[in-house]
Amino acid sequence: MKKLFLLILLIAVACQTAPLTSATNRDLLQTSWDDRSVFRDGLSASYQSILDQLPGASVYHIEYRIADDLYHVNGFEEVHYTNREILPLNEVQFHLFPNILGGAITVSNLLVNGKPATPKYELLDSLMRVPLSLPLEPDQSIVIHMDFEVTVPRTVENNYGVLAFTDGVLALAHAYPLIAVYDTKGWEAEIPSPQGDLVYSDASFYIVRIAAPKNLVIAATGRKIQQETMGHEQIAAFALGPARDFYLAASPDYRIKTRTVGGVTINSFAPAPDQDGAQIALDVASRSISDYGQLYAPYPYTQLNIVSTPTLALGIEYPGQIAVAERIYAPNSSQQGTPNSVYMESTVAHEAAHQWFYNLVGNDQLDEPWLDEALAQFATLEYYTTEYGIQAADGFRQSLEARWSRVNDARIALDQPVAAFRGQEYGAIVYGRGPLFFDTLQHQMGQQAFNRFLKDYVASNAWKIATTDGLKAAAEKDCSCDLTPIFNEWVYPN
Numbered sequence: 001m002k003k004l005f006l007l008i009l010l011i012a013v014a015c016q017t018a019p020l021t022s023a024t025n026r027d028l029l030q031t032s033w034d035d036r037s038v039f040r041d042g043l044s045a046s047y048q049s050i051l052d053q054l055p056g057a058s059v060y061h062i063e064y065r066i067a068d069d070l071y072h073v074n075g076f077e078e079v080h081y082t083n084r085e086i087l088p089l090n091e092v093q094f095h096l097f098p099n100i101l102g103g104a105i106t107v108s109n110l111l112v113n114g115k116p117a118t119p120k121y122e123l124l125d126s127l128m129r130v131p132l133s134l135p136l137e138p139d140q141s142i143v144i145h146m147d148f149e150v151t152v153p154r155t156v157e158n159n160y161g162v163l164a165f166t167d168g169v170l171a172l173a174h175a176y177p178l179i180a181v182y183d184t185k186g187w188e189a190e191i192p193s194p195q196g197d198l199v200y201s202d203a204s205f206y207i208v209r210i211a212a213p214k215n216l217v218i219a220a221t222g223r224k225i226q227q228e229t230m231g232h233e234q235i236a237a238f239a240l241g242p243a244r245d246f247y248l249a250a251s252p253d254y255r256i257k258t259r260t261v262g263g264v265t266i267n268s269f270a271p272a273p274d275q276d277g278a279q280i281a282l283d284v285a286s287r288s289i290s291d292y293g294q295l296y297a298p299y300p301y302t303q304l305n306i307v308s309t310p311t312l313a314l315g316i317e318y319p320g321q322i323a324v325a326e327r328i329y330a331p332n333s334s335q336q337g338t339p340n341s342v343y344m345e346s347t348v349a350h351e352a353a354h355q356w357f358y359n360l361v362g363n364d365q366l367d368e369p370w371l372d373e374a375l376a377q378f379a380t381l382e383y384y385t386t387e388y389g390i391q392a393a394d395g396f397r398q399s400l401e402a403r404w405s406r407v408n409d410a411r412i413a414l415d416q417p418v419a420a421f422r423g424q425e426y427g428a429i430v431y432g433r434g435p436l437f438f439d440t441l442q443h444q445m446g447q448q449a450f451n452r453f454l455k456d457y458v459a460s461n462a463w464k465i466a467t468t469d470g471l472k473a474a475a476e477k478d479c480s481c482d483l484t485p486i487f488n489e490w491v492y493p494n
């Protein structure tokens with residue numbers, strides 16, 4: 001026993017002093033592509049069977065090396081991609097979002113199954129097309145390798161601060177090459193409208209290793225599977241999936257408040273002066289995931305993080321993580337006459353709802369943004385109703401009506417691409433009229449049928465891409481009725 005203990009001790013000491021080389025990093029990312037066991041503990045029990053499904057879902061192995069200045073990041077990505085279409089593919093397309101977020105990403109050493117490939121760049125270098133020397137037949141797989149370097153902007157002006165290093169906080173969103181969706185229209189790639197979300201992606205698996213300065217507190221999507229310190233550096237690794245993106249925020253100033261609710265560990269990250277706000281965020285997130293768990297489906301993961309960042313948006317959703325604007329953390333201050341505590345509650349409840357509507361049930365966030373945004377707003381109304389009663393929830397309902405009134409209650413169709421809405425229409429229609437549509441639908445269908453419908457919609461579209469027609473069909477099935485008139489009135493463009 002003693003010898004074994006000594007041996008373990010020696011190995012531990014050796015690990016701590018081993019130099020951080022690229023070779024050792026890569027060794028730790030050598031998990032077999034079809035071994036999904038590493039993702040099991042990150043999923044709540046009722047979701048673990050999904051690991052035996054989703055054949056051919058992409059698997060990303062990523063390494064980020066965060067420089068001491070905290071705004072230069074380099075690394076590599078190896079992705080196992082399977083053609084899940086019914087026709088051969090001649091290329092694979094990747095989004096390079098930092099190039100349209102005020103920062104930059106460059107790719108080098110591109111290899112397809114170990115052979116060098118020369119990519120083509122389009123859409124202001126935000127799209128990388130990787131040609132395949134032989135067509136990839138349906139169900140065939142390839143491994144694409146690339147090195148990359150990212151420069152993170154030091155301002156939040158260009159992109160709401162989704163990708164930014166400011167105020168000592170690194171927000172690292174969409175910082176790796178992300179495979180575009182291939183759907184009925186082919187490869188889905190465009191420059192997203194600045195008022196909407198960027199990511200339309202298939203549910204995938206991620207193992208991400210991060211080398212960073214030792215003092216950095218990292219809030220990353222996924223379950224931590226490794227944490228080591230080597231000299232002035234740390235190595236942390238995370239396993240996440242199924243999920244539609246990988247995100248991290250990091251700061252030397254973060255403190256963490258933690259609570260476990262129904263088997264889910266909720267972590268609230270914020271600098272020391274913002275701990276009161278971090279506590280409210282923790283409380284609201286706990287209640288939200290418990291309420292939505294009852295209304296729609298259990299929360300998929302064993303962890304949810306909330307992080308304070310300098311984003312100009314109030315909040316932004318990522319799989320298993322919510323970014324909240326640091327400016328609303330002081331509970332006794334206000335924004336335009338509304339107390340921060342009110343903003344904090346509605347923001348966290350809204351972003352928590354995206355865990356169901358965006359991540360679990362995916363949708364084309366560029367072409368059918370109402371499917372996740374209007375449902376996240378409606379879920380927030382249900383959160384207030386569940387927590388405080390119908391009368392008390394009226395305040396939030398009035399805020400939805402006030403949003404719609406910004407365009408004079410115009411009957412503008414909900415189901416339109418982000419880019420089709422002009423001026424104030426996007427916020428007023430998708431975030432105001434949209435949730436009021438679901439409220440009206442609830443009255444028409446009856447409470448029981450409506451509740452059944454949202455449960456069925458989530459269950460039948462889990463980890464897939466939902467559509468407006470699919471949502472209508474699910475509702476009609478549960479009410480045994482024709483909902484064409486109400487969809488024509490509210491949803492479909494004339």
Ligand SMILES: [Zn+2]
Nearest residue numbers: 350354373376
């Ligand atoms: Zn939203």
